[in-house]
Amino acid sequence: RKEVEQDPGPFNVPEGATVAFNCTYSNSASQSFFWYRQDCRKEPKLLMSVYSSGNEDGRFTAQLNRASQYISLLIRDSKLSDSATYLCVAYKLSFGAGTTVTVRA
Amino acid sequence: GAVVSQHPSWVICKSGTSVKIECRSLDFQATTMFWYRQFPKQSLMLMATSNEGSKATYEQGVEKDKFLINHASLTLSTLTVTSAHPEDSSFYICSAVEGVEDNQPQHFGDGTRLSIL
Numbered sequence: 001r002k003e004v005e006q007d008p009g010p011f012n013v014p015e016g017a018t019v020a021f022n023c024t025y026s027n028s029a030s031q032s033f034f035w036y037r038q039d040c041r042k043e044p045k046l047l048m049s050v051y052s053s054g055n056e057d058g059r060f061t062a063q064l065n066r067a068s069q070y071i072s073l074l075i076r077d078s079k080l081s082d083s084a085t086y087l088c089v090a091y092k093l094s095f096g097a098g099t100t101v102t103v104r105a
Numbered sequence: 106g107a108v109v110s111q112h113p114s115w116v117i118c119k120s121g122t123s124v125k126i127e128c129r130s131l132d133f134q135a136t137t138m139f140w141y142r143q144f145p146k147q148s149l150m151l152m153a154t155s156n157e158g159s160k161a162t163y164e165q166g167v168e169k170d171k172f173l174i175n176h177a178s179l180t181l182s183t184l185t186v187t188s189a190h191p192e193d194s195s196f197y198i199c200s201a202v203e204g205v206e207d208n209q210p211q212h213f214g215d216g217t218r219l220s221i222l
Contacts, residue, residue: 031208032208032209034210034211041196041218042215042216043111043198043213043214043215043216044149044198044213045213046210046211046212049208049210087148087149089211091208095148095149095151096148097147097148098148
């Protein structure tokens with residue numbers, strides 16, 4: 001079983017829609033979690049850290065569910081520029097394969 | 106802040122050539138840097154952890170004699186792909202962490218696209 005698993009998608013959503021997806025992790029000892037965004041053929045860029053209490057950054061909301069061992073990312077009011085692959089990371093250093101989101105006009 | 110520079114961004118070489126990739130933290134000191142490889146539509150795969158002043162720690166299945174890592178200073182780590190072959194063609198990305206705490210995010214370089222003919 002992979003340490004971090006994600007639904008690869010793709011999630012095709014219209015502009016303005018809300019999209020959410022999860023990432024499950026197998027190592028219950030993981031303490032730190034992050035969401036990264038990776039555009040095609042580019043390096044990952046940190047989107048946000050994931051805190052136990054959940055956190056929000058503009059249109060993006062991240063949640064952590066330790067009991068079920070998953071983290072989630074919700075994007076509200078999707079923009080065309082949100083189209084990317086979203087990678088979750090559970091420390092130490094386990095990346096998910098990414099969830100592809102495509103926002104269409 | 107937290108800028109990581111990786112060079113070169115694209116390399117095309119003949120089979121048998123050795124290729125060196127540099128990873129620099131520009132505005133912070135990175136005790137630890139990481140080297141990843143990513144094949145198309147796959148996740149980042151950690152190759153090795155590079156610690157300043159000591160030998161790198163390689164992940165299982167990664168040949169240390171094939172992928173030479175040198176972490177000469179707190180701001181520079183290099184990966185040399187020795188005698189590269191077409192199967193080594195991939196996207197290589199480095200990252201660096203500021204500080205030693207586990208809750209610090211990684212900051213990635215731009216990546217190096219390596220194509221071996």
